[in-house]
Amino acid sequence: MIRPVFLATCAAMMFLGACSGGGPQLGAILNAPNAHKIDRTDEEPYVLVDLGRSFAEKVSASYPTFVSKMPQGAPEPFVIGVSDVLDISIVSSNDAGFIDFTQSAISPLSTTALPRQEVATDGTVTVPQLGRVRAAGRTVQSFESMLTQQLSEVLINPTAIVQLVQRQSATVSVIGRVSGGSYPINVSTRRLVDVIGVAGGPTSDTDGLIVTLTRNGKQYQAVLADVYGDKSLNVYVRSGDLISIEPQKTKVQVIGATGGNNTIEFEEFGVSLIDVISRAGGLVSPRAARKGVFIYRDAPVGQLYALGADLSTFPGARTIPTVFRVDLTDPNALFTSRNFRMMDGDIVYVANSLSQQINDFFAVTGNLAPAPSVYVQDATLGN
Numbered sequence: 001m002i003r004p005v006f007l008a009t010c011a012a013m014m015f016l017g018a019c020s021g022g023g024p025q026l027g028a029i030l031n032a033p034n035a036h037k038i039d040r041t042d043e044e045p046y047v048l049v050d051l052g053r054s055f056a057e058k059v060s061a062s063y064p065t066f067v068s069k070m071p072q073g074a075p076e077p078f079v080i081g082v083s084d085v086l087d088i089s090i091v092s093s094n095d096a097g098f099i100d101f102t103q104s105a106i107s108p109l110s111t112t113a114l115p116r117q118e119v120a121t122d123g124t125v126t127v128p129q130l131g132r133v134r135a136a137g138r139t140v141q142s143f144e145s146m147l148t149q150q151l152s153e154v155l156i157n158p159t160a161i162v163q164l165v166q167r168q169s170a171t172v173s174v175i176g177r178v179s180g181g182s183y184p185i186n187v188s189t190r191r192l193v194d195v196i197g198v199a200g201g202p203t204s205d206t207d208g209l210i211v212t213l214t215r216n217g218k219q220y221q222a223v224l225a226d227v228y229g230d231k232s233l234n235v236y237v238r239s240g241d242l243i244s245i246e247p248q249k250t251k252v253q254v255i256g257a258t259g260g261n262n263t264i265e266f267e268e269f270g271v272s273l274i275d276v277i278s279r280a281g282g283l284v285s286p287r288a289a290r291k292g293v294f295i296y297r298d299a300p301v302g303q304l305y306a307l308g309a310d311l312s313t314f315p316g317a318r319t320i321p322t323v324f325r326v327d328l329t330d331p332n333a334l335f336t337s338r339n340f341r342m343m344d345g346d347i348v349y350v351a352n353s354l355s356q357q358i359n360d361f362f363a364v365t366g367n368l369a370p371a372p373s374v375y376v377q378d379a380t381l382g383n
């Protein structure tokens with residue numbers, strides 16, 4: 001004879017499945033006749049680490065530190081380009097002298113200052129005695145020499161003096177935690193720190209800020225404080241460089257029995273597990289399994305070697321799928337959580353306690369079958 005309690009339990013299980021949502025049930029998806037199912041051929045191995053205070057410190061000590069790196073090289077030559085603005089003066093000398101009408105005197109030099117002009121799109125400027133002359137692609141010194149040589153054919157002992165007053169063809173862009181904008185590269189802004197200064201400097205505390213220099217599709221990064229203190233990182237900038245100043249970000253996804261399931265972003269160094277749990281709203285009691293706080297990570301091999309792990313089943317691997325477990329019933333758990341440093345991309349999962357699963361079951365079946373007045377609590381079940 002089938003007992004009423006058994007029937008009630010079965011009915012409850014069917015009720016749970018029917019009320020779970022508006023979509024298709026699990027079996028309907030997995031066992032549909034038109035489904036072409038591809039089964040897993042094997043199970044990927046992973047490492048499970050029970051974290052204590054000493055293990056947490058070892059893992060964090062082997063955490064790959066941020067290495068500041070910037071491209072090295074000599075400064076670019078100051079080459080005149082399209083849209084640059086030039087001042088050109090022509091000086092001629094004659095032993096017989098020139099009449100200086102402004103001073104009512106004879107002067108051995110005659111100076112003619114041409115109107116300030118912008119280098120045209122074809123790379124030329126106008127010099128009255130010569131017509132259109134190409135300036136783009138030359139340094140100021142080589143352009144002066146060329147003008148002097150060509151002017152000597154029409155003037156007496158001429159000398160051309162060229163000044164680059166506005167350099168608009170060679171600029172660097174700065175974005176992020178600065179005022180931002182596009183800035184010309186000149187004598188006073190040839191280096192990284194100079195450009196950051198012209199952009200107004202960081203708009204927030206420099207702690208944790210990272211400088212990213214993008215050049216020719218490649219990115220180089222350095223801690224801003226390192227750039228200020230290390231001359232080798234204060235590199236020469238080049239035309240077209242993009243400089244971004246942003247905080248070092250650590251993104252951690254939190255799921256399970258916490259106050260909020262979300263992706264949490266920290267703008268600081270050294271984020272700990274306790275920081276993440278606190279930001280997530282803590283563990284939900286009695287739903288959370290206090291012995292079941294897990295951190296999922298592709299851990300660098302060095303971190304696991306530091307714990308004495310046998311990695312012979314992972315030949316040639318640089319990172320290994322790893323699950324770190326923290327037992328929050330341990331009196332030292334808070335020290336462990338404080339000392340365990342999170343990595344960008346970590347997943348924190350807080351498991352549901354067995355007692356919560358029992359509660360969920362009896363919440364539905366309470367009207368169908370008699371509920372026990374006492375059931376085993378978390379600690380006894382090895383929660």
